[in-house]
Amino acid sequence: MNPSKAKQNESLDFIRxxxxxxxxxxxxxxxxxxxxxxxxxxxxxxGHAKSIYLNFGVAEEFNGIxxxxxxxxxxxxxxxxxxxxxxxxxxxxxxxxxxxxxxASDYFEQLYKFxxxxxxxxxxxxxxxxxxxxKEQRGTSDKPGIESxxxxxxxxxNLDLFERMRKGEFKDGSRVLRAKIDMSSPNxxxxxxxxxxxxxxxxxxxxxxxxxxxxYDYTHGQSDAIEGITHSLCSLEFETxxxxxxxxxxxxxxxxxxxxxxEQIEFSRLNLTYTVMSKRRLLELVKKRIVSGWDDPRxxxxxxxxxxxxxxxxxxxxxxxxxxxxxxxxxDLSLLESCVREELDKKCNRVMAVLRPLKVIIQNYPEGKxxxxxxxxxxxxxxxxxxxxxxxxxxxxxxxxxxxxxxRKFYRLSPGRExxxxxxxxxxxxxxxxxxxxxxxxxxxxxxxxxxxxFAPDGRKVKATLxxxxxxxxxxxxxxxxxxxxxxxxxxxxxxxxxxxxxxSLDVVTCLGEPSLAGASxxxxxxxxxxxxxxxxxxxxxxxxxxxNRTITLRDTWSRIKKS
RNA sequence: AGCCCCGUGGUGUAGCGGUUAUCACUUCGGACUCUGAAUCCGAUAACCCCAGUUCGAUUCUGGGCGGGGCUGCCA
Numbered sequence: 001m002n003p004s005k006a007k008q009n010e011s012l013d014f015i016r017x018x019x020x021x022x023x024x025x026x027x028x029x030x031x032x033x034x035x036x037x038x039x040x041x042x043x044x045x046x047g048h049a050k051s052i053y054l055n056f057g058v059a060e061e062f063n064g065i066x067x068x069x070x071x072x073x074x075x076x077x078x079x080x081x082x083x084x085x086x087x088x089x090x091x092x093x094x095x096x097x098x099x100x101x102x103x104a105s106d107y108f109e110q111l112y113k114f115x116x117x118x119x120x121x122x123x124x125x126x127x128x129x130x131x132x133x134x135k136e137q138r139g140t141s142d143k144p145g146i147e148s149x150x151x152x153x154x155x156x157x158n159l160d161l162f163e164r165m166r167k168g169e170f171k172d173g174s175r176v177l178r179a180k181i182d183m184s185s186p187n188x189x190x191x192x193x194x195x196x197x198x199x200x201x202x203x204x205x206x207x208x209x210x211x212x213x214x215x216y217d218y219t220h221g222q223s224d225a226i227e228g229i230t231h232s233l234c235s236l237e238f239e240t241x242x243x244x245x246x247x248x249x250x251x252x253x254x255x256x257x258x259x260x261x262x263e264q265i266e267f268s269r270l271n272l273t274y275t276v277m278s279k280r281r282l283l284e285l286v287k288k289r290i291v292s293g294w295d296d297p298r299x300x301x302x303x304x305x306x307x308x309x310x311x312x313x314x315x316x317x318x319x320x321x322x323x324x325x326x327x328x329x330x331x332d333l334s335l336l337e338s339c340v341r342e343e344l345d346k347k348c349n350r351v352m353a354v355l356r357p358l359k360v361i362i363q364n365y366p367e368g369k370x371x372x373x374x375x376x377x378x379x380x381x382x383x384x385x386x387x388x389x390x391x392x393x394x395x396x397x398x399x400x401x402x403x404x405x406x407x408r409k410f411y412r413l414s415p416g417r418e419x420x421x422x423x424x425x426x427x428x429x430x431x432x433x434x435x436x437x438x439x440x441x442x443x444x445x446x447x448x449x450x451x452x453x454x455f456a457p458d459g460r461k462v463k464a465t466l467x468x469x470x471x472x473x474x475x476x477x478x479x480x481x482x483x484x485x486x487x488x489x490x491x492x493x494x495x496x497x498x499x500x501x502x503x504x505s506l507d508v509v510t511c512l513g514e515p516s517l518a519g520a521s522x523x524x525x526x527x528x529x530x531x532x533x534x535x536x537x538x539x540x541x542x543x544x545x546x547x548x549n550r551t552i553t554l555r556d557t558w559s560r561i562k563k564s
Numbered sequence: 565a566g567c568c569c570c571g572u573g574g575u576g577u578a579g580c581g582g583u584u585a586u587c588a589c590u591u592c593g594g595a596c597u598c599u600g601a602a603u604c605c606g607a608u609a610a611c612c613c614c615a616g617u618u619c620g621a622u623u624c625u626g627g628g629c630g631g632g633g634c635u636g637c638c639a
Contacts, residue, residue: 011577011578011579011586013577037639038639039638039639041638041639071639073638073639074638074639076638077638077639131636131637134637135636138635140565140566140635141565141566141567141634141635142565142566143565143566172637173637176637178637185567186566186567186568187566187567187568187634187635188566188567188634188635189567189634189635191635194636194637195637196637197637198637199637213637215636215637215638215639216638216639217639219639220639235633236568236569236570236632236633236634237632237633237634237639238633238634238639239568239569239633239634240567240568240569240633240634240635241634242568243568266569268569268570268632273575321576321577321587321588321589322576322577323576323577323578325570325576325577326569326570327569327570327571327576327577327632328569328570328571328631328632328633329575329576329577330575330576331575331576331589332574332575332576332589332590334575334589334590335575335576335588335589335590336589337589338588338589338590339589341601341602342602345601345602350599379597379598379599379601379602380602380603409600411600412600420598421598422598422599423598424598453598454598455598462598463600464598464600465597465598465599465600466599467599527599527601529599529601530599530600530601531599554599554600554601554602555600555601555602556600556601557600557601558600559600560600561600
């Protein structure tokens, strides 16, 4: 095991334990090989990230390699768009398949040859039954199936028919190639499963070269074997498929058609609270325009999370904490959020911006005067440098930071009270201006020139420090305030999951930011002090129209106190 | 219904014959603070049930019960 990665003091999950044993026993007599096998029929989401991280992670830890292989055996749903987005996402997560980019469709010819051998060995036959008949004759879980009348066709006839299937002599759905296993098996998958079906659908890679396509069960295991995969890691729903995986493999092994003997191991997939994960439902959100696309920042897709501003390192550390097991699980979204905050706290420059501006006029500050005040970019990491922020007579603070009639625990600005403006001065509220509806338009304050930089020479303390921006120098930008997409922990417990959509999952405001924000480049991340982490949108932001996505708020203890 | 899998605090996750049952997140306190952030400290809280094996079972065996998956010419 790679000593730098070996988690010697940590406990290993059951898959790593198995592999550790296999390595110790030199079971494979060669390097460990895994693969990430997406079907290019949708965008990757954080559930896939678990599989990517496991497969690539395990390979790295055991000095092995991990392939990227597309399981593209159903041309009706697959496309190049998905192939490309998947590669971008895997790279973004931090993994590299080097030159090992494979497609099951590249194995079609090989798979066909294997099938011919199985026919010759009397292990597969052409069945002329219709879809309905096959279904009927398969029986039920408590009743054995009926053997197909075509089950005992001669090898010659099967060979001839299979070849003609390939040549396109038969109608779609008129015949299939089935494995001859056991029609009375309690495992329904073993009752002579379909290996090939006729489908006159052009494939996004092989075009119209093929009119017959191999099924998943037949394809996947053989692709593993062809590539030399040692450990074929997949999710729990394939557990009942394992006997079939092994059957194809063992038949071909005994016919000397295979060199390698991969093994399938299943683990439980990731579920997240307040999130739906199935491709079908995500597609529905996109199609019904509930979100702006697969990469909408509220989506659990990797492209959505990326656009939202989640760092890949945060996703990896989240996955570390989630672990690998066979239990059904439902992870708290707050765990992911905590990993995101942890990562962003270390890496982001602090900056000041006001989301809901309230005008402040400093009565004793000279009109027209502008001071440049120094502010560190990170309170705990001086290596991240500092910048200058302009200060002037007219400023904006956050509406939430002023209350005319404050409750007992509120210690921000209110009439007569003194607070600090971050990295600037102490100010004291001396009056306010309201409009005819009674809404506060301006807060009038005085400042103490002695407190420049934010310290009082006489040592007097204030209870609060507020963020602010100078009115005339502020940069206007659009801020998209995102929140969780669903209101229920489990959106699916409602019959219609769309009914649990959070109507306030997106709030768009015009914010005012300090001048250093001008020209912020797409994808760059900041902490807006006291508010949260924001990321320049990679799609809609431009130098003229800055757009910030709120990745996540800061933990907000005050909002809890307020509620209670 | 059949087959397969799983069952440790609220959520994940370690431990696999003898432990004050681990760690993280959450929740609730407190300390500190030029972000009511971060950080630090503390608290609450768990072995599905019943038998059996054993001096001793969370750990082993059997049976229940509970949960999930599969039963597609999807993957």
